[in-house]
Amino acid sequence: VIEAERLARVRLSAAVEPGHADVLRAVAESSAQAVLDRLRRGDPRLDRDGRLGRRVLAVDAAALLTLAERYGISVTIPGDPTWPPGLDDLAGCVRDRRGEVPVCLWARGSASPLLLQRSAALVGSRAATAYGTAVAGDWAAVLADRGVAVVSGAAYGVDAAAHRGALAVGGVTVAVLAGGLDQPYPRGNATLLDRIAADGLLLSEAAPGSVVNRGRFLSRNRLIAALARGTVVVEAGRRSGALSTAAWAAALLRPVAGVPGPVTSATSVGPMRLVRDQVAVLVTTPEEVVELVGDFGADLAPLSAAPSRATDGLPEPLLVVREAMPSRSPMTVAELVAATGYDLPTVLRALDGLAERGLVAGHGETWRVRAPRRVDA
Amino acid sequence: VIEAERLARVRLSAAVEPGHADVLRAVAESSAQAVLDRLRRGDPRLDRDGRLGRRVLAVDAAALLTLAERYGISVTIPGDPTWPPGLDDLAGCVRDRRGEVPVCLWARGSASPLLLQRSAALVGSRAATAYGTAVAGDWAAVLADRGVAVVSGAAYGVDAAAHRGALAVGGVTVAVLAGGLDQPYPRGNATLLDRIAADGLLLSEAAPGSVVNRGRFLSRNRLIAALARGTVVVEAGRRSGALSTAAWAAALLRPVAGVPGPVTSATSVGPMRLVRDQVAVLVTTPEEVVELVGDFGADLAPLSAAPSRATDGLPEPLLVVREAMPSRSPMTVAELVAATGYDLPTVLRALDGLAERGLVAGHGETWRVRAPRRVDA
Numbered sequence: 074v075i076e077a078e079r080l081a082r083v084r085l086s087a088a089v090e091p092g093h094a095d096v097l098r099a100v101a102e103s104s105a106q107a108v109l110d111r112l113r114r115g116d117p118r119l120d121r122d123g124r125l126g127r128r129v130l131a132v133d134a135a136a137l138l139t140l141a142e143r144y145g146i147s148v149t150i151p152g153d154p155t156w157p158p159g160l161d162d163l164a165g166c167v168r169d170r171r172g173e174v175p176v177c178l179w180a181r182g183s184a185s186p187l188l189l190q191r192s193a194a195l196v197g198s199r200a201a202t203a204y205g206t207a208v209a210g211d212w213a214a215v216l217a218d219r220g221v222a223v224v225s226g227a228a229y230g231v232d233a234a235a236h237r238g239a240l241a242v243g244g245v246t247v248a249v250l251a252g253g254l255d256q257p258y259p260r261g262n263a264t265l266l267d268r269i270a271a272d273g274l275l276l277s278e279a280a281p282g283s284v285v286n287r288g289r290f291l292s293r294n295r296l297i298a299a300l301a302r303g304t305v306v307v308e309a310g311r312r313s314g315a316l317s318t319a320a321w322a323a324a325l326l327r328p329v330a331g332v333p334g335p336v337t338s339a340t341s342v343g344p345m346r347l348v349r350d351q352v353a354v355l356v357t358t359p360e361e362v363v364e365l366v367g368d369f370g371a372d373l374a375p376l377s378a379a380p381s382r383a384t385d386g387l388p389e390p391l392l393v394v395r396e397a398m399p400s401r402s403p404m405t406v407a408e409l410v411a412a413t414g415y416d417l418p419t420v421l422r423a424l425d426g427l428a429e430r431g432l433v434a435g436h437g438e439t440w441r442v443r444a445p446r447r448v449d450a
Numbered sequence: 451v452i453e454a455e456r457l458a459r460v461r462l463s464a465a466v467e468p469g470h471a472d473v474l475r476a477v478a479e480s481s482a483q484a485v486l487d488r489l490r491r492g493d494p495r496l497d498r499d500g501r502l503g504r505r506v507l508a509v510d511a512a513a514l515l516t517l518a519e520r521y522g523i524s525v526t527i528p529g530d531p532t533w534p535p536g537l538d539d540l541a542g543c544v545r546d547r548r549g550e551v552p553v554c555l556w557a558r559g560s561a562s563p564l565l566l567q568r569s570a571a572l573v574g575s576r577a578a579t580a581y582g583t584a585v586a587g588d589w590a591a592v593l594a595d596r597g598v599a600v601v602s603g604a605a606y607g608v609d610a611a612a613h614r615g616a617l618a619v620g621g622v623t624v625a626v627l628a629g630g631l632d633q634p635y636p637r638g639n640a641t642l643l644d645r646i647a648a649d650g651l652l653l654s655e656a657a658p659g660s661v662v663n664r665g666r667f668l669s670r671n672r673l674i675a676a677l678a679r680g681t682v683v684v685e686a687g688r689r690s691g692a693l694s695t696a697a698w699a700a701a702l703l704r705p706v707a708g709v710p711g712p713v714t715s716a717t718s719v720g721p722m723r724l725v726r727d728q729v730a731v732l733v734t735t736p737e738e739v740v741e742l743v744g745d746f747g748a749d750l751a752p753l754s755a756a757p758s759r760a761t762d763g764l765p766e767p768l769l770v771v772r773e774a775m776p777s778r779s780p781m782t783v784a785e786l787v788a789a790t791g792y793d794l795p796t797v798l799r800a801l802d803g804l805a806e807r808g809l810v811a812g813h814g815e816t817w818r819v820r821a822p823r824r825v826d827a
Contacts, residue, residue, distance in 0.1 A: 090791035092766075124793045204712055286789045287773045333710035333722055335581055336734045345710055345734045348725075355732065357713045357722045389469075396664045412663045414467035416501045 075152065080134040081105035082150050082177040087137055087280035088128040089176065091292030095119055097173035101164055105176055141281045144255045145270070146181045157186045159299050162325050171292045175278035181254045182274035184222070184245045192222035192247070193366045194301035194322070196315040197231025197308040198340045205231050205308030205340055208332055210238035212305075215359035217244020221366060224249065224301040226293065227262055227269070231307045231315070236269055246273040249300060251293040252285035253277060276300070294318040303328035303366040305356060309343025316343050323352050328365045330356040384432065390415060394423040395432055395442065403441040452529065457511040458482035459527050459554040464514055464657035465505040466553065468669030472496055474550035478541055482553055518658045521632045522647070523558045534563045536676050539702050548669045552655035558631045559651035561599070561622045569599035569624070570743045571678035571699070573692040574608025574685040575717045582608050582685030582717055585709055587615035589682075592736035594621020598743060601626065601678040603670065604639055604646070608684045608692070613646055623650040626677060628670040629662035630654060653677070671695040680705035680743040682733060686720025693720050700729050705742045707733040761809065767792060771800040772809055772819065780818040 082105040089096045099108045112126040120126050149155045163174045209231045213223045217239035225232040227248040239246035248269045257263040298321035309315040322329045331353040334341025347353035360374040397412040398404050409420045427433040434443050459482040466473045476485045489503040497503045526532045540551045586608045590600045594616035602609040604625035616623035625646045634640040675698035686692040699706045708730040711718025724730035737751040774789040775781050786797045804810040811820050
């Protein structure tokens with residue numbers, strides 16, 4: 074029974090566009106076999122003109138699976154132990170006619186889809202700046218090192234940098250493609266895609282042989298959002314596809330984060346707009362991303378305490394007296410009274426307190442500091 | 451009676467540090483004359499050892515006013531028409547022993563303190579980057595041009611850039627100093643301070659003759675926060691004094707904003723931390739600052755709509771078909787069916803719709819686009 078359902082889903086996968094939400098929803102609500110029957114009977118609610126039915130019936134599912142096998146591509150369907158549970162959140166989550174749970178997921182690679190339980194999508198512009206690709210690469214390396222799978226779309230720019238950063242530290246990275254997994258896209262990243270398959274995972278809802286088209290790119294973005302536990306927009310122009318991924322993640326109630334960048338940078342407009350609109354939270358370190366997508370309590374980012382200084386926690390008169398003293402030359406008590414505005418007893422008490430803590434040295438009228446001071450930024 | 455109170459406040463201003471919140475609060479709750487009487491009688495609740503009383507009684511208020519006049523410095527006290535109302539919000543707002551309403555405000559310059567009704571503080575690091583000073587200068591110019599007085603502290607870096615940006619467009623800028631207005635500080639900005647006095651305003655709670663000290667810098671920050679309608683942190687390291695200004699503004703329930711910058715920049719750590727901690731909102735344009743500090747409804751920032759494109763608002767099938775067409779070469783209907791995944795009738799209807807809108811041209815099998823396409827960022 075499960076094998077019959079698998080073949081039915083393979084057949085639909087090769088013939089139904091992900092934008093065809095009616096069919097996908099019907100599959101999710103009943104089964105691929107039931108939908109195949111309806112298409113065979115020519116149900117006009119799913120297939121107004123009969124074309125879809127003819128396309129579906131022309132698919133040779135067994136041949137497709139043989140072709141897939143030749144490329145090391147396997148297929149997983151809901152109910153399989155390898156079916157990523159995040160995808161089920163798409164049920165009923167239709168935006169702009171795309172959406173719904175894919176009928177199946179094609180996979181190529183060595184990593185288990187279950188690693189997506191602990192994952193973050195790093196997405197952004199193809200036309201990324203050096204800053205954007207540096208952040209994507211560096212953060213992906215930290216995330217992968219902390220056992221977080223790095224999900225992206227294998228495009229030029231931010232996507233490729235994120236995959237490479239994870240691969241560089243031997244971590245897991247997952248590329249979600251718009252076309253079939255036998256069709257490397259973009260062609261210029263074919264070598265990268267092979268490396269991702271070797272150490273990580275390539276995923277697509279498009280059957281082998283499917284070429285990319287714009288509709289499939291838009292649909293692919295929903296899969297990135299649904300597969301990852303959270304989505305980070307590293308850099309994105311006003312029109313970047315990364316913003317659609319962020320919108321999907323928000324619709325799925327997954328955490329969305331934006332990386333700050335200069336207000337003068339066109340590719341930081343997108344993430345900053347998401348933060349201003351309270352779609353995304355601001356993240357400034359990869360540790361904050363780990364906290365965002367990590368397990369409750371177990372993955373808290375370190376509090377970004379200022380580096381500790383010898384003067385930390387000093388009561389105010391001690392701090393003010395200490396700060397009033399130059400680092401290299403001595404100072405008289407009278408000068409300290411003038412410089413701090415405190416009266417003499419307060420200055421003397423503060424000097425005693427500082428001397429007890431080893432922060433100043435001196436006696437009588439003349440005192441000097443004992444540790445180097447930091448200059449305020 | 452008012453003149454006697456003014457002289458009493460002048461006298462206190464020259465002898466009491468702003469950190470002496472007990473005295474400042476007593477003045478706010480009764481009057482400077484009453485506090486002078488208590489100091490004269492040696493009230494130990496205000497003056498444990500009698501030193502403050504002796505300092506106050508040694509002040510020659512009339513001579514101080516004569517000195518001030520020589521420098522073009524005037525004094526304003528609560529109740530004067532020129533008293534900035536924002537300062538009264540400090541009543542009872544004591545943080546770290548500083549705070550409280552100043553006993554008086556010394557002023558030098560041509561602008562009225564009432565212009566602070568429409569104002570924004572731009573503050574930040576002395577050790578600003580080129581990005582920080584560029585943003586401070588550019589935004590100050592836009593704010594000043596929109597009639598918003600630019601408040602800052604005349605320090606090197608962000609402060610000086612903000613003052614200069616406002617002056618460059620003939621706008622109003624207000625520098626709040628830690629020492630007396632006859633003591634230009636920092637010395638290297640003496641010319642800038644003279645220009646601010648000529649076109650704008652210098653303010654301080656320190657009497658003429660007072661030199662700067664660290665305590666006075668900390669106290670000065672509360673005045674910047676209280677005088678401006680909102681505070682924008684442009685760049686600030688973890689330890690920057692600008693963060694204390696932001697904390698004062700937050701304590702006063704004034705809007706606080708942070709300017710994004712690269713996560714790799716140490717001087718953007720401060721504002722990004724404020725945004726993460728929800729002390730500050732993120733601002734990416736000076737117009738957003740105008741909205742933040744401006745009048746309800748009258749100063750809304752323009753919605754940052756994406757630049758309009760010929761394809762804006764197209765229904766999805768039209769958009770997808772249009773986006774599938776290359777900009778220079780024609781495409782056949784069969785190719786469009788393959789590229790979009792739509793069936794033939796949908797593609798034909800979409801082509802008709804696009805042709806009606808003047809976005810494609812063609813007939814029968816072969817079509818091409820009519821307007822240049824924008825590439826996704």
